[in-house]
Amino acid sequence: MTNKSNLNNLTKSEEDYLKALFQLLVEDDSEKVGNNLLADYLNVSPASTNNMVKKLKTKNYVVSEKYGKLDLTEQGKSIAVRLIRKHRLWETFLCKYLNFSWDEVHEVAEQLEHIKSSKLIDELDRFMDFPEKDPHGEIIPNADGEYAVLPKIMLSSLAEGEVCKLIAVDDGSVNFLKYVSEIGLALSSEIKVIEVREFDNSIRIQFNDTIETVTRKFADNVFVKKLV
Amino acid sequence: MTNKSNLNNLTKSEEDYLKALFQLLVEDDSEKVGNNLLADYLNVSPASTNNMVKKLKTKNYVVSEKYGKLDLTEQGKSIAVRLIRKHRLWETFLCKYLNFSWDEVHEVAEQLEHIKSSKLIDELDRFMDFPEKDPHGEIIPNADGEYAVLPKIMLSSLAEGEVCKLIAVDDGSVNFLKYVSEIGLALSSEIKVIEVREFDNSIRIQFNDTIETVTRKFADNVFVKKLV
DNA sequence: TTGATTTGTTAGTCATGGCTAACTTTTTTA
DNA sequence: TAAAAAAGTTAGCCATGACTAACAAATCAA
Ligand SMILES: [Mn+2]
Ligand SMILES: [Mn+2]
Ligand SMILES: [Mn+2]
Ligand SMILES: [Mn+2]
Secondary structure (H helix, E strand, O other): OOOHHHOOOOOHHHHHHHHHHHHHHHHOOOOOOOHHHHHHHHOOOHHHHHHHHHHHHHOOOEEOOOOOOOEEOHHHHHHHHHHHHHHHHHHHHHHHHOOOOOOOHHHHHHHHOOOOOHHHHHHHHHHOOOOOEOOOOOEOOOOOOOOOOOOOEEHHHOOOOOEEEEEEEOOOOHHHHHHHHHOOOOOOOEEEEEEEOOOOOOEEEEEOOEEEEEOHHHHHOEEEEEOO | OOOHHHOOOOOHHHHHHHHHHHHHHHHOOOOOOOHHHHHHHHOOOHHHHHHHHHHHHHOOOEEOOOOOOOEEOHHHHHHHHHHHHHHHHHHHHHHHHOOOOOOOHHHHHHHHOOOOOHHHHHHHHHHOOOOOEOOOOOEOOOOOOOOOOOOOEEHHHOOOOOEEEEEEEOOOOHHHHHHHHHOOOOOOOEEEEEEEOOOOOOEEEEEOOEEEEEOHHHHHOEEEEEOO
16 A cells, blocks of 8 residues: 555646546546547647657556547546645635635636645645635535535526526636626626527526626536526 | 836746856855856756756846856846745745744745746735745845845854854755754744864854754854844 | 548657766866 | 866757647548
């Protein structure tokens, strides 16, 4: 049981690939994740991905057959979850203590998540009194590496007349997040779907006495829980 | 006045070299800093240093003549001071809020100092209410890049009978810092030099009703202000 | 089922930042 | 002042992680 995985000798790049693969596999639960999808997600060429995947396979973080789909080993998942834990804890810290808005935190957390010190992250967790969710509503994995996916559906999946609560947003785009705040939405907002327009998939929603029309693309990035 | 130096495109390595050069020039105020001294300080080969210095010269951070000594431009100094500010603010944060001891902070701060976000560091500064000194007693440069050297002398420079106050310690060695704490010394400790032994340069010191013998090497890393 | 398209792989190149070994210049010292 | 030593430089190599271009395999669609 000489668990050397604690020494964590991974480079920033290796970490980024593992986290991306995890996010595609588990969070977006794409049935099959191939080389090119991963390349796309990371904005690198398929050749770069192929190369890195080869390395991660010899290091036992990734498994796949030639020309086959990619999967993570338990070791690979564990690394990814730790990165997500760090990322979300830092985002929470930046918002709650350093006056960052939710659209500003992701970029900086992308850097901070690669800092190597388990004491740092566990103490940060303790300092904030073990927060459960990050500023975008996502669940923060705990120190034991337990990972839970928030049960959520896209706002775009609702039918006319349905009522829901905003529980999370995709944190990838600064512009999207600014947009969400600007129209007055936030975590916990109650939203009613007034109308679903078939023509362009836009939907009309009501919240806090406001009525807004949003696009399908927008609604795909807003995650909700149905009410009643 | 299109100040592009704010964009700060420097790599971690480039930053490390600039900070090291600044520390040799200004903090240790070595009269002349050459290629090999810098290489030694950074634990890299003279060839690597030569290479990097060449690059930093074309980028206008460093000046030197062929076979001559190295110096920083104003731009180079400014980068270095910002790194030192970040380093010391993070060390302070780790000590004051995250239960790190003063021997644990340096290594993590070496990583954190390279995080690129001026908002992050200025907000961290504000959050801690603009601390003036880091856990090792050194002055933290302010947001305007003003850098001040703490007026300090080495404990080893004192004569028998002299009394002083410990105001700073070298933060480079974990073992040294642990040693300092273990024998009961800390910032602000009052120390009296009881005896200076010519044979091996060891000195006998008294503080808090304790008497200890310390080596010259130890006393070189303890910085004090003479009292009375 | 076969041809087109998509997906994955390989080869070869580049930039960065390390290294060693060999060389040149400068400085020291005898 | 001339060796010797030290300091600085150069050439050539390596690993990492990007890239493009060319090719092979798998999948989709007619
Ligand atoms: Mn994020
Ligand atoms: Mn998030
Ligand atoms: Mn330090
Ligand atoms: Mn550093």
